Amino acid sequence: xxxxxxxxxQILHIALMLAAPPLVVxxxxxxxxxxxxxxxxxxxxxxxxxxxxxxxxxxxxxxxSLVSEMAPYLALAATLVAAALVPxxxxxxxxxxxxxxxxxAGLLALARMALALNGMxxxxxxxxxxxxxxxxxxxxxxxxxxxxxxxFAILAGSTNLDQIGASFRDGALGLRVSLGLAxxxxxxxxxxxxxxxxxxxxxxxxxxxxxxxxxxxxxxGRHLALWDYQAALKLTxxxxxxxxxxFPFGAAPAGxxxxxxxxxxxxxxxxxxxxxxxxxxxxxxxxxxRVFRVPExxxxxxxxxxxxxxxLFVSTGFA
Amino acid sequence: xxxxxxxxxxxLGLLALAALAPMGRLAGPxxxxxxxxxxxxxxxxxxxxxxxxxxxxxxxxxxxxxWGGMTLALDGLSAWFLLLLxxxxxxxSLFALGSPGRGLVAWPLxxxxxxxxxxxxxxFTLILGFxxxxxxxxxxxxxxxxxxxxxEAARLYLIFAAFAGVCLVPxxxxxxxxxxxxxxxxxxxxxxxxxxxxxxxxxxxxxAGLVPLHLWLPLAHPAAPTPVSALMSGVMTKVALYVLARxxxxxxxxxxxxxxxxxxxxIGAASALLGALRANLEDDTKVALACSTIENVxxxxxxxxxxxxxxxxxxxxxxxxxxxxxxxxxxxHGLFKALLFLVAGAVQHAAGSRRLDRLGGxxxxxxxxxxxxxxxxxxxxxxxxxxxxxxxxxxLQALLGGWRLGEIGxxxxxxxxxxxxxxxxxxxxAAMLRLFGLAFLGRPRSPRGAGAREANRFELAGxxxxxxxxxxxxxxPGLxxxxxxPGIRVLVGPAAMPPVVGLAIGAGExxxxxxxxxxxLLLxxxxxxxxxxxxxxxxxxxxxGPAWNGGFIDAPPEFVFGDPLSQPSAAGMAQPLRRMLGGTxxxxxxxxxxxxxxxxxxxxxxxxxxxxxxxxxxxxxxxLRDAVAGQVERLRGxxxxxxLxxxxxxxxxxxxxxxxxxAR
Numbered sequence: 001x002x003x004x005x006x007x008x009x010q011i012l013h014i015a016l017m018l019a020a021p022p023l024v025v026x027x028x029x030x031x032x033x034x035x036x037x038x039x040x041x042x043x044x045x046x047x048x049x050x051x052x053x054x055x056x057x058x059x060x061x062x063x064x065s066l067v068s069e070m071a072p073y074l075a076l077a078a079t080l081v082a083a084a085l086v087p088x089x090x091x092x093x094x095x096x097x098x099x100x101x102x103x104x105a106g107l108l109a110l111a112r113m114a115l116a117l118n119g120m121x122x123x124x125x126x127x128x129x130x131x132x133x134x135x136x137x138x139x140x141x142x143x144x145x146x147x148x149x150x151x152f153a154i155l156a157g158s159t160n161l162d163q164i165g166a167s168f169r170d171g172a173l174g175l176r177v178s179l180g181l182a183x184x185x186x187x188x189x190x191x192x193x194x195x196x197x198x199x200x201x202x203x204x205x206x207x208x209x210x211x212x213x214x215x216x217x218x219x220x221g222r223h224l225a226l227w228d229y230q231a232a233l234k235l236t237x238x239x240x241x242x243x244x245x246x247f248p249f250g251a252a253p254a255g256x257x258x259x260x261x262x263x264x265x266x267x268x269x270x271x272x273x274x275x276x277x278x279x280x281x282x283x284x285x286x287x288x289x290r291v292f293r294v295p296e297x298x299x300x301x302x303x304x305x306x307x308x309x310x311x312l313f314v315s316t317g318f319a
Numbered sequence: 320x321x322x323x324x325x326x327x328x329x330x331l332g333l334l335a336l337a338a339l340a341p342m343g344r345l346a347g348p349x350x351x352x353x354x355x356x357x358x359x360x361x362x363x364x365x366x367x368x369x370x371x372x373x374x375x376x377x378x379x380x381x382x383x384x385x386w387g388g389m390t391l392a393l394d395g396l397s398a399w400f401l402l403l404l405x406x407x408x409x410x411x412s413l414f415a416l417g418s419p420g421r422g423l424v425a426w427p428l429x430x431x432x433x434x435x436x437x438x439x440x441x442x443f444t445l446i447l448g449f450x451x452x453x454x455x456x457x458x459x460x461x462x463x464x465x466x467x468x469x470x471e472a473a474r475l476y477l478i479f480a481a482f483a484g485v486c487l488v489p490x491x492x493x494x495x496x497x498x499x500x501x502x503x504x505x506x507x508x509x510x511x512x513x514x515x516x517x518x519x520x521x522x523x524x525x526x527a528g529l530v531p532l533h534l535w536l537p538l539a540h541p542a543a544p545t546p547v548s549a550l551m552s553g554v555m556t557k558v559a560l561y562v563l564a565r566x567x568x569x570x571x572x573x574x575x576x577x578x579x580x581x582x583x584x585x586i587g588a589a590s591a592l593l594g595a596l597r598a599n600l601e602d603d604t605k606v607a608l609a610c611s612t613i614e615n616v617x618x619x620x621x622x623x624x625x626x627x628x629x630x631x632x633x634x635x636x637x638x639x640x641x642x643x644x645x646x647x648x649x650x651x652h653g654l655f656k657a658l659l660f661l662v663a664g665a666v667q668h669a670a671g672s673r674r675l676d677r678l679g680g681x682x683x684x685x686x687x688x689x690x691x692x693x694x695x696x697x698x699x700x701x702x703x704x705x706x707x708x709x710x711x712x713x714x715l716q717a718l719l720g721g722w723r724l725g726e727i728g729x730x731x732x733x734x735x736x737x738x739x740x741x742x743x744x745x746x747x748x749a750a751m752l753r754l755f756g757l758a759f760l761g762r763p764r765s766p767r768g769a770g771a772r773e774a775n776r777f778e779l780a781g782x783x784x785x786x787x788x789x790x791x792x793x794x795x796p797g798l799x800x801x802x803x804x805p806g807i808r809v810l811v812g813p814a815a816m817p818p819v820v821g822l823a824i825g826a827g828e829x830x831x832x833x834x835x836x837x838x839x840l841l842l843x844x845x846x847x848x849x850x851x852x853x854x855x856x857x858x859x860x861x862x863x864g865p866a867w868n869g870g871f872i873d874a875p876p877e878f879v880f881g882d883p884l885s886q887p888s889a890a891g892m893a894q895p896l897r898r899m900l901g902g903t904x905x906x907x908x909x910x911x912x913x914x915x916x917x918x919x920x921x922x923x924x925x926x927x928x929x930x931x932x933x934x935x936x937x938x939x940x941x942x943l944r945d946a947v948a949g950q951v952e953r954l955r956g957x958x959x960x961x962x963l964x965x966x967x968x969x970x971x972x973x974x975x976x977x978x979x980x981x982a983r
Contacts, residue, residue, distance in 0.1 A: 057859040061866035063762050065682045069861065073853075077845035081838065095841075100831040102715055103838070106703040109748060113702060116752050120887070123679065123761025124868040128887025131756065135749035136895035142745040143738040146715065150734055153719045160831045218867055222857040226849075295899045306734060313722060313730045 002092075002255045009252070009261065010084070010094035016268075017083040017240070021232035022046035024239070024276060029203075031280035046232065050225050058221025061122035068121045068218070072226035075114035079230050082107035083237040087165050087244040089268035090261055092254020096162035101149050104161070104241070105142065108193065111230065112138060118227075119215030130214030133291060137199065137211070140298035141189045147305035148182040148189070152245065154312045155179070161244060162254075169248035178308035178315075183246045185308070188301035190238040194231070196279070198289040199297065211291075236272075243271045321378040321391055324364055324401075324438060327357050331431035338423035347419025354427050355412035361434060362405025365398040369802045373398060377440045377500070384443050390498065392440035395805020396569065400561045401437050402802075403650050404430070406788060407553045407657040411546035414661050414781025417774075418668070422459050422544060429455035429550065433558050441498050442491035449487065449562065453480035453526070456555060459547040460539050469542040476539035479525050479532065486522030487562070490515050494570060506572035516579060519566040520586070527559035527616045530590040531932035536613060537597070541605035541673070545664025546781075548605060552612040553657035557649050560619055564645070568627060568810045577631030577729075583624030584732060588739040590617025593930075595746035596904055599753060599896045600928055602889035604663040604673045607754055608656065611699060614743055615652040618714060619645050621736060623810075625717050628724060628733075630811045636827045637720050639807050639815040643824075644713035646803040646810075651706035651792055655698040658785035662692045665774035665782065666758060671767040675757040675889035679764040684771040689759045691782040696755050698789045700748035704835040704842070706789045709796035709824060711744055712833050716826040746896070753892045761887075762880050769880065794835050797822040890926055901928050 026043035033040025060068055085099040085107075093099075116134055119127035153159050155176075156167040168179075192199045195212035202212070216227050244251070250267025252260040289297065334353045338346055368374060374393055383389035393401070408430050415426070432455055435448030457480060461473035493511050494502045507515055521532070528536035536556075540548050567579065594613025601607040622645035629638035665688050667673050670681060682689040698707035718740055721733020763769035774782070792799050797819045800807075804817040818824055823834035865873065874882035901907030907928035914920045957965065 054853070054857040058861040059864045060861050062863055063680060065760065067682065067760060073846055073849050077842050077849055080845045081841045084841070097832065098834050098837050100833060102712055103703065103833055106701065106708050110702045113700060113748060113752060117756065117760065120756035120760045122866045123886045124866050125871070125885045125887060126869050128756070128892060131752060132887070132892045132895050135752055136899055139742055139745040139749060139896065143741040146741040147734060147738050150719055150722070150737060154722050158830045159716070159719060217869055221859070221861070222853055226853065292898055302738060306738065309734045310731060313727050
């Protein structure tokens, strides 16, 4: 029964993760438009965009290699596996034993590498520039992410996302300053990894300011659809990750029945909606920063994460 | 078993002699084929011994120094590194068969020297093998001595090799005995142990390329012919790390205090960061790969330092985790770095250059080499499910467990080391993307590069061996660690269990685990499903057209490869990291010279960097040498009486030293 529940929740989670991303992106765009005083496109617009792109015939650059054709599939597959590992509305899903935070970071690095290779494949100026910048941002984002993971490892005794969520949900830890600091650090990393403001502008069409879009300039048709979907899935994954670690409340515990799943599902939808609103408000209030200010932004995140770990060293030392 | 291995070493020596014989065109195939065969034999013997049981006892050779024969033994640590030597030696020898020619005498001696150093069971034999390895590799570095740059590299390499020897000989001398078993029975203590730590770290570190003694490595490794570069980066640095581990973790034993791990952790972290950053800034493929070697050597040293810290804190499973990370990463790096150097050699062969600014678009001409390169680069960039990710996962898990050390100073140090290691891993990924993207993707950057052909079959075979092994180690890290278990026990104690969960690896009871088979299965499933679903909804065949490039106009027709300025250059790809990190760490600079309006001269952007250690070390040493020489010069002005009293005082001093040593 427990195994059946684990498999069922896992399948449901993957289905949710597959269906939700365009809606998440559409909702954020719609909320931003509303706050800017515009009517905005329907939150369902990204689904229509994807369907339109899939119908179109892709055009490849003359000297593009197999990399341009394979990279979108590889990136999306890696992101999808990572998304399947991150706990969602329920805990104790079938993949829970392998749901390691370092592995999720590795899979996202694989997707990032595929994206950067795609950017360099056609041999164009913007693609190379975007690829170099994307990899440089990761140099500052990865340490911040892993040092945040250190705080979880101290509190939960493991970097397994399911165990972290379970031990944080039980509430034995109470409200901790260090977790707040780690949450801010993770939030900054999430903004950088998803090419959101203030690191990159997801709505820009001015090439010089782009990082993520610059690597996709040569993609078209189904390849562009795959890339757009991958970006949306990655954003959903990060929101789910932050929800799973810092807001595990309401998630159905391992081995629970359908009623608890329904409660967990509602709680998850509410959390994701709240994150979308928060992101829209944040992006409406802030401007994009210069590319060479990004290390300071992410360096601050790293310092906060280190501070969180140091506070834990001190408090566990006295306890 | 030991006799067979000793015979193998002797046959390598005979091969070197055979290379001197007038065999004409047969010499290359005989010597290199023999080396490949013997390397495969070493790998089989070491792997078999690790899997089935290690030979007991010590083999005393019938010759050696005046006080007794040389001794050989094969324990878990030796066998693990001998396995690496065999596998990488096989790949490099096969690759060399593709264009045999020079350096045939030194090649088997180089392999034999490394084998002797690994099999040694006493200090004398180890130093003998180590120095044989250094000298033979120096001869190979100096092969292309007609180029001034290579002469300079060989000279610098010789100086550093001699320096390493000068430090290692007293380090082994201070151990109190030569025989390893006798040393383990009575490990050094007090100031002697500290002196051994310092001398061993400096001596082995200089050979392994640890910061700040890494200056020679990015010069010497690329100067040698390709198979030699592959062995130097892949295996020789590992032999130096083996000596470090043997000396500090095994021979000095578990009686040493915990702070011994700190210098290793700090130096390893500095090497990892600096090496990875430099790999992003260099514009020569082999130099960039050599800098990446500094990074990986740093990561292994960090893991060894952690193992020392955990062992002293009595955290057995964590110590085994760190030691497993060190051994697995040494193997993974040895294989993928040998592969990458062979790829760089094949590219140089086919496209006529090592400079990234003269390569480009090679994936069309050399598809098989490109696949091998992707495997190597993926492992170097620590991407799952390849070997580099498995070993770096273990290292990161060991660092994430650093808070268990209890003392707040150690905890903070481990957290800082975690941040630096994560940064180094991400930097390595950026460097590997830059290497592959500039060399294999995009458009050709030179006519020679545009006419490249696929590598020949020997070269492909040489690349296939480490490529397949990199994938296998990545998919079955649990099996690899089970083989490394005897080595882990040598490093952290006989009770240690390797961090293995079935075929997967795990960070200990109740902790996280990494199962690459599950990952590859899920990835494959997702890929197939995506492909089927997407192609069903979008069956249109892709069309070809000119690159959009943001609307940039087409190049004039005389530009056969398109506009060279609309493709990123090596310096351009390095720009973000040069600006973000290079200024503080590598004294990077950028200067724009903008002529006044109306002035017909072109505007210039000059960028570059300098390794501070590379700048400071030789100049300081030269200044010190001059100062000492100036003082010694004064001796020449001594009177006859002065000279005689100096000689007498020296004699008395030496006799007093002898008497003191006798009395102890």
